[in-house]
Amino acid sequence: MTRAIRNIFAMTPLPLELDYVSAPRRLPWPGLAVLAVALVTAVALAWHYRDVQGKLAFLQASLGLQGAARPPRQENTARLESEERQLGLVVRQLTLPWAQMVDALERASGGDVAMLQLQPDVQQRVLRVTAEAKDTQAMIDYLRRLGESKAFTDVHLVSHRIQADEPTHPVQFVAQGLFGAAP
């Protein structure tokens, strides 16, 4: 095999350009310039796109974190508020001036009124009293004495009913008053 054949893959000489119709195939500089500008623009756009994608992912991640954290916080807050309300209620019930109120109620009864039920409303600081009096006058006297006590203010009759079935015709009534409001 000749040396020329052995050099098939050696560096290739430039082609002969002797065409009488087609122009020599020179480097198309304007086209290459446009291609270079297009490539630079494409790279810049790709870089910008990547940057925007990164920012978008960061924002989405942040929003996701906030969104995920918010419901538990709301739940915790609601639960805490509920527990706080419960605790406050218990504390207020424990701190009711029971002794003072019972003493005032016993003092006002005078032997003609019997207590049937006490319903304190801690939130409203209202004591609802269901009792039975010997007669209407005894009921009025009871309410007057209760209103004069230091333990209650704004004592008034809510309802009353004469027990006609009973031989002595007692009066069953409901009264309420504010406790702890007056100094």
Added chain:
Amino acid sequence: MSLLSPERILIALTPFELAYARMTGALGAGARLADKGVLALQPQPASEGGHGPWHAGVAALSALAADIAGRAARVTVVLSNHFVRYALVPPAEGLRGGAEDLAYARYCFGRIHGERSQGWEVRLSGAENDAARVASAIDLGLLQGLAGCFPSKAKPRLASVQPYLMAAFNHWRRMAGREPVWLLLAEPQRACLAHMSAGRWNAVHNARGDFDGPEQWAELLDRERHRVPGGAGTDVLVHAPHRAEIDESQVGPWQFQSLILRAPSGYSPLEDQPLAMALCAL
């Protein structure tokens, strides 16, 4: 026909025949020989300067062009070395390229051929830095006749007119490499001999005569070897399509290696030899 790979019609124009090949498919290995033909021409007396006449060939081509009018194809015409003159244009300082280089090439032809060269159309190839450049010249009437066969804005379109040396060298230039090598293109009654080394052209000689076989080639080489620098080498790449046999022989110091065409599918090396010159342009 695909817009991406339009048909190509390759034509070899010599003083003795006009051979054409219609190619379809993609370039390279995907090319397929779809149609072919050879039109024999009546040899005419050599014109002044020893170059064969081209009028009969242009007339035949005009008839062929009329037959294929309207076909969407690109036509390439490969010109026999009978119709082409070559010259090596040495490097010159102070030229600014383009028209100045071409004028310098015309000047070189004028120094060799005298005033006859004024009616020639000249082309000048590129080259490596500080290397001689190959120039070619054909009759302006030949180029006008070829262009007249394929009017502009009509189909088929004349896409290329190139000398045989250009088509053959570009077809096999990867074999040239950097080592000194001779390239011999043998046709009936003509041989074109070129030499190059390290990618530089050292000689181009287009001779009329009888160059039918290795003995005549060796005689030509013995004469031309003195035109090139020492160490010119003795490897000779030969393309002689009119010879049926494959030449891989040695005469004296000269080792001849036949160039094998990268032929498309459908090409028969035995029957389609007249197409070989045209198919070099693939």
